[in-house]
Amino acid sequence: MKIFKTLTAEAPEKVFVSLLLGVFSGIGYAFLIPLILVSFNGDSAFEVIAPAEGGSSILEIKNAKFALAFFSSCLLIICSRTISQLILTRVAIDATVALRTKYYESILYAPLECLERVGESRLIASITNDIRSVIQGAQLMPDLLISLVTITGMMGFLAYLNIDIFRFICWAIFFGVISFQIPMILAGKLVKKSREKVDDLHESINGVIKGVKELKLSSDKRHYFFKSNLLESESQLKKSSKSALSVMRAAINYGDMMSFFVVGYIAFLFASFNLVSDGELFGAIMVLLYITGPISVIMNALPQIVTSNISLDKVEKIFGDMPKETVLQHNFSFSEFKSIHFKDVRYCYEDLSGGGAFEVGPLSFSIKAGEVIFIVGGNGSGKSTLAKMITAHYRPSAGVINVGLQAVDDKTIVGYRNNIAAIYTDYHLFENILGDTSESFDAFVRELLVRLKLGHAVSYQRGRFSTLKLSDGQRKRLALICALLENKQLYLFDEWAADQDPEFKQVFYHEILPHLRSQGKIVVVISHDERYFSSADRVIELEDGKISKVTVMSIDAPGRSRPNESVADANIL
């Protein structure tokens, strides 16, 4: 079974040892009943012997050999079963971490458009729920094996007791397995359907958590969302889960009772038509009653195994279909990173709605070091799409991007990205500064915190900010500090200043940008702040994915300076 491979792939030797111990344990179980039955041999295993004088009666073991074998089997079961389960539990924990790590890597190395297509909710649901479910199923391995070995051993004993009873039971098992498959196939389909509903539910949960502010503002909206989205998703999941579990429970009970039907048949009918001694009949019934335990273990494990297999399919569908960027993960070093050239670059979204895909391009322009470019345009004109092409998150469908004379391609793209610091509209602020956090940074960061008026709200020590519980504007200023610390060659700000006070807009447009220009950086700013367009060297206007206008700004405009020229008011850095 596929789910078991997740464990065997992690530590094959340990899993092998665990299974071997499971087999020993199963053999131990399979010996218990035969030992008792053989030791009875028509008499009592214990004989009351004369009480010692003045003392109470004691029991003396008559069949010491069998008794010893019996207790040795018990000991074997305790030791082998415990060690087997301990080993597998540890392997399961390692396998869970290994699987999650593999999928973290898949996410980190997948093309951005692919992650955007799958969506946050489905990724989180798979990494958290599905992987846990797969491992829970795989962990049942030793118990299943113990039960299978026990049943096999007991069947062997039955064959030894009476071959006719053995044959009859083989047919009963065959019939049971076949008739059990029908409800299980139906249950599998229902579990699959219910798993699909989990994604919808996650989407709704995301909505209730992220959209709580909007929902609180309107009781109608809240009521509608609660009923039509959240409760509807819950109700669909509840319906499909209940159906799946009902079918499965009924199938399990049928399977459980099958063994008692067989016991009843043998006890009341079989003996009437076949030549079976009382001893054989008694032995067969004991064996059959005994194996109802292992059968029950297998039956009860089946729902988890079905669910785990479906979870594994889901994980494989999401992550198996997720391509890895075919790029060389080598930090290519450009001979110089002084200019970027777009030549007839296009990017076309996949047409998912059928209403025609949006295309950006063909775009041809260059940006030099020490230049600040503003990209402007109406909503939906393609600014953010172009930003993602500039930062090489979206690879062009046509055309080329060069750094100087060197192309940004599979061999150089990782090196290209390593030269970029960006703040997107949906940026993420990490809790600590990732990378070099040497003490030399401390004074610099503290100075920036004070200049951006964050000094009272946040303190910084050794790569960590004291808190991220800040206003939106403050968080964005903190993101700006992190970006500046990176000291990259290309800076991209996607509407950074949109939610800043005029005071900080001023700092951004008239101090930060001129400073970056003076440092010879390539700076791309997506902006709607017309008041500050004069801070740019050039303003590229987009309309419907194409460049509609390029304006070269006057060198004398406020907030302007040439590369390497000291900036009078860029006094923060």
Ligand SMILES: Nc1ncnc2c1ncn2[C@@H]1O[C@H](COP(=O)(O)OP(=O)(O)OP(=O)(O)O)[C@@H](O)[C@H]1O
């Ligand atoms: N993931 C996507 N799949 C398909 N089409 C998309 C996707 N993202 C954006 N688009 C399309 O691309 C167009 C440009 O989007 P983009 O986000 O680049 O615009 P924008 O200029 O940044 O807009 P805004 O100023 O509103 O942020 C949109 O009209 C939209 O139809």
